[in-house]
Amino acid sequence: MLNLILPSNLDALREILDEDPEFLLDVAAMVNCLGTCRLCERRFVPITPLVESLEPLYGDFKGLHALLRHNPYISLSEAICGFCHADPGLLNMFQKMKKL
Known part of the structure; x- marks a missing residue:
């Protein structure tokens, strides 16, 4: 099923993204692999x-990771989306909330 939707190489995936x-x-x-951001409740990956x-499918873990990590819908965190993570004010608010 994934082979029907995803391109066969990283360059083609980059073009789609x-x-x-x-x-x-x-x-x-x-x-x-969808998550929900604890701050803004946006769906993210x-x-x-x-x-x-x-x-x-791609056989290049590092290349795939590098390609995806700068996409706004991707996050290195399992709890906070890339949009909130890029906003220091929201990130600060989240860190304060966790201390409560």
């Missing part, structure tokens, strides 16, 4: 489970 970054949400839904799921 350049045109439509939200494509990642569709892929993540297929491989059950935690990078580690997604890369681990796709790595057998």
Whole structure:
């Protein structure tokens, strides 16, 4: 099923993501890697489970990780989306909330 939707190489995936970054949400839904941000409640993709799921298709863990990590819909965190993580005010608020 993944082979029908995903391109066969990283360059083709890069082109798709350049045109439509939200494509990642569709892929993540297929491989059950969507998360919900604890701050803004936006749906986002935690990078580690997604890369681990796709790595057998691409065979380049580091290249796939590097390609995906700068996408706004991807986060290195399992709890906070890339949008909130990029906003120091929201991130600070989240850290204060965790201390309560």
